[in-house]
Amino acid sequence: MIFRNIIIACFFVLCISPQGIANETKREGCIICGMWIDQYLMTRHVVVLKDGQVHSFCSFACAANYYDGHKDTIKEIKAADFMTEKLIDAQKAYYLEGSSVPGVMSYTSRIAFEKKSDAEKIRKKKGGRVIDFIQALRNQLEGK
Numbered sequence: 001m002i003f004r005n006i007i008i009a010c011f012f013v014l015c016i017s018p019q020g021i022a023n024e025t026k027r028e029g030c031i032i033c034g035m036w037i038d039q040y041l042m043t044r045h046v047v048v049l050k051d052g053q054v055h056s057f058c059s060f061a062c063a064a065n066y067y068d069g070h071k072d073t074i075k076e077i078k079a080a081d082f083m084t085e086k087l088i089d090a091q092k093a094y095y096l097e098g099s100s101v102p103g104v105m106s107y108t109s110r111i112a113f114e115k116k117s118d119a120e121k122i123r124k125k126k127g128g129r130v131i132d133f134i135q136a137l138r139n140q141l142e143g144k
Helices: 002-015 018-025 060-073 116-126 133-141
Strands: 045-049 054-057 074-080 087-089 094-097 110-113 129-132
Touching (some): 045 060, 054 060, 060 074, 060 110, 060 133, 116 129, 129 133
Antiparallel strands (some): 045 054, 045 074, 074 087, 094 110
16 A cells, blocks of 8 residues: 555656656647647648748648748748658648648648659549649638
8 A cells, every 4th residue: 555655656746847847848839729749740831930930830721821921021931741751841842632631720631742753652542632832822721
């Protein structure tokens, strides 16, 4: 009984320790919806502003909503390549739209690829269509 109480006490101490709290607060959240970026590495987008600020988003949908209201302040926008999770130039990316891959913060999925051949490969398995950044942005903002 005493051993069990010691184990329970240690568990609570570890759960509420400053180190536990500090580790949790280090996680980066999407500035639009608050979802943890580390849970969406394959769909994340990053916006770099002209003043050097960097904002991370869980998805194309959240990045597009931000882009729509801040386009004059944006220096560059990066997207995670769905295959490698590497950040690439979003405006040069190929987007697979409307596939059976679940959308993040959108009913319609839009996932980025550095290579058109990778986008086509997934399209053949999961459906959808391959489009460019401008068309993906237009469709997202029009609610398509």
